[in-house]
Amino acid sequence: MKGTRGRHATPGETRKSQNWIGFPGCTLREAMYVPPPKEMEKCLTDLEKYVHSAPKKPVLIQCAYIHYQFEAIHPFLDGNGRLGRLLIIFLTIERGLLPQPILYLSSYFHRYRGEYYTRLFEVSWYCFADDAHLWLFFQVQLYPKKIKFQRARNQRARARSPART
Template identity: 45%
Template sequence: MEPFIPERLPLQQIAWEPLIPLMGKVNRTLARYDGLLQGIPNPSILLSPLITQEAVLSSKIEGTRATPGDVLQFDAGEAPVEVERRRDIDEILNYRKALLHAETVVAERGFSLSLLRELHAILLDSVRGEDKKPGLVRTTQNWIGPPGSTMEQALFVPPQPLLLPEFLENWVDFYRSEQPDFFVQLAVIHAQFEILHPFNDGNGRLGRMLVPLFLFERGVLSRPAFYLSAYFEKHREAYATGLRQLGTEPGAWNRWIDFFLQAVHEQARADTEKVLAIMKLYERLKEELPALTHSQYAMPLLDRIFRQPILQARHLAGDPAMPSRPMITNLLAKLKQAGILISLRPGSGRRGEVLAFAELLTLCEA
């Protein structure tokens, strides 16, 4: 199979009229979702579990098997025994770190190829792929296919490296340009990035990370808290097929854009329901915890279990918003007795008990 030669952007063959009804639906559902985001009183707390879920799902598409619970248990000091599971978690933690870094940088100076390289370096730092030149655009030919396949057996061969600088510059120019519709533009941005496959590893995760960053930078979202990995994982075959057909079959770009817009619409609806459920849970416990604990520390404790839904008492001891260690133990015991926290692992000797905020975890993983 020969290296693919992509079309330059902007595309000339998009049939806009069939897309108009779906474009309208996407605008409405995402506007409703962003209105909800703007009404969250403490988004860094309430949205924190969703960032971890996105990191898990985007990495899962690339073959990792760790769950959100695995990652949160690791955050709570419970490292997995299996070496492969620990490697999975390290990749997921890098993805989460890259997402948070990207939000800060985009807010300060906008998107650039330099930021893309920074994110790639974070993704591959000290994990599988660390030998794939983190942060550097590839200078060798790569291909996409089953493990162990040769270039001749590949499902897709991206452009040859000598053409990459030209096509990447064109892609960045298109990213920064003003187009008739944000969401159609984003569909093309994401697909063209996957076609270019500009790095030796990590292209899929970076391509999915671009979705919230673009919408945030363009002001469509007030926070980059919208992720498509759940939809792409659920429709993995359609996602991969749609990308592979681009530039090779008539009407493929319109079919891809239709698929992408449908993904945004469905995920925005699902995320709206999920965030509403999280906010409802938070508001309910904001009423219950003070009455349950009779403590001035009820609200700081509530915020902490939302931010870290799997934890040990010792993690709270160093928090300046928390009381003494005996009082922390007493507060957690009351939450456990009320069924708000459950025990994942009992304490033994110097090992503390691991507790989980099960209702929040269930909401986030739904």
């Protein structure tokens, strides 16, 4: 972990102090709600129960919901976004939507960073059904676009590589 961002943040351990997420320069008052450490443990337990329960929603809806909940819980001092994106990939494989980890979501999230954070924060700040629907719509739109892009990229790479015998 030398030379990486977040090396001060007790890697692999859940946080013991309050943190928050928000737009650059925001104060705790302006930030998205993040549960205090004592509540965080219960939130993680509830999320784990949901992940392991019998699926009642389509896989992409589950991924969007689980990703949102993980980001809102924000259990680590650093790396929550990276782990949240990995959760999406693991879930799509585990639930049979993808055969292997072919998605690299970080580039897509970076490209649409503004909309991603706006939708994420709207759900937390206002808790309106319409905001949750916009979050789900944004997330569910993301996955097929990224899958299509990644497949095309893989095909181009295969076409450039020498034929194997």
